[in-house]
Amino acid sequence: MPQPSTRLPIVFILVTLVLDAIGIGLILPVMPDLIRDIDGGTGLGQAAVWGGILSTVFAVMQFLCGPTVGSLSDRFGRRPVLLISLATMALDYVVMALAGSIWLLLAARVVGGVTASTQATASAFLADISKPEEKAARFGMVGASFGIGFVIGPLIGGFLGELGPRAPFWAAAGLATLNLIFGAMVLPETVTDRIRRPFEWRRANPLGAFRAIGRLPGIRPLLLLFFLYEFAMFIYPAIWAYFTQYRFGWSTGTVGISLAMFGIGVAIVQGGLIRVVLRVMGERVAVWYGLGYNFMAFLAIGLIGNGSVVLVLTPMIALGAVVTPALLGMMSKAADDNQQGELQGMVSSLRSVAMIASPLVMTQTFFLFSRPDAPLHLPGAPFLLAAGVMVVCAQVFALRRAATADTGIRRRA
Secondary structure (H helix, E strand, O other): OOOHHHHHHHHHHHHHHHHHHHHHHHHOOOHHHHHHHHOOOOOHHHHHHHHHHHHHHHHHHHHHHHHHHHHHHHHHOHHHHHHHHHHHHHHHHHHHHHOOOHHHHHHHHHHHHHOOOHHHHHHHHHHHHOOHHHHHHHHHHHHHHHHHHHHHHHHHHHHHHOOOOOHHHHHHHHHHHHHHHHHHHHOOOOOOOOOOOOOOOOOOOHHHHHHHHHOOOOHHHHHHHHHHHHHHHOHHHHHHHHHHHHHHOOOHHHHHHHHHHHHHHHHHHHHHHHHHHHHHHHHHHHHHHHHHHHHHHHHHHHHOOOHHHHHHHHHHHHHHOOHHHHHHHHHHHHOOHHHHHHHHHHHHHHHHHHHHHHHHHHHHHHHHHHOOOOOOOOOOHHHHHHHHHHHHHHHHHHHHHHHHHHHHHHHHO
């Protein structure tokens, strides 16, 4: 258990992450209506195009600026970066609530993507205050917080959307403001002069950060593994609704319930069970277990033709959600104390690239194998592709292990 001096800051960090995810989920149900409200002549199809552009711009800005914000937190501290990000986030929601043109909405998404560094900075804060053996479990709490937020957010957003397409944005702004006040009261600074690192532009970009972080022993394969794993796991938000409606005839309500069950399962695994898994298996074995479990889960979803069976299996799929916290724990231990923000910024950038690439690949794969003239009718093809990615992940992890062992032998020699 955390000491009393760190309990409230940890609560703030977790609440921040929950509210981040709630804020995203709040606006998802009403974004099409907001776009059409701004431009009355826009149809649903065109609104979907604009929605895709807004999401892509947000992810691209997060990719470009994640290392910059992470490096800023290594130089100026976690507290100011977190609080400024929250303040900007609150203002961003207000601008979106008041937006009268699609271009103002686009500008708001650009700013939102730049300051969407909360998870990276929050993870760096947790790394600062955690012992090496505690890091993976606390990174699991990060994932659990996001899981809880993604379950609650769309439910609240759908309810508030009945009041109008702008109501959820005002609610998100209010939640961010309240959390900003809470953080200003309880959040200490964890970056001391001992670990403070000068800000360097050559490292405050994705390529520069990758070069700097990549010099750490054995971390490049872990970064590649992290990207491939996130790419595969983004299949759920990218294709789940389309796949289950096409394959099993699920209603939107059933799709929502299944996603909520998955989110709750992830929250339970990463928020609680991860501690038991790490204590029993350790981080390395936990990665192997998670990769194998997810391989079997993707294979089952891709091949099973019974929707009731898949619905029952949905919460069990989350039992493989141990890979990310275990990987983050391994990478955090490999980085110096003054590189934690830079590392988490790099992780944020890789996640953003996966968020951009996965929907493009997975939706196209689904289209190619489900269209009437497909040479092979296989709607579950995206999940079989994700299972193949798990195999590649296992190969990368095995090669990293072999390379590390070989380095150790040569050093002893």
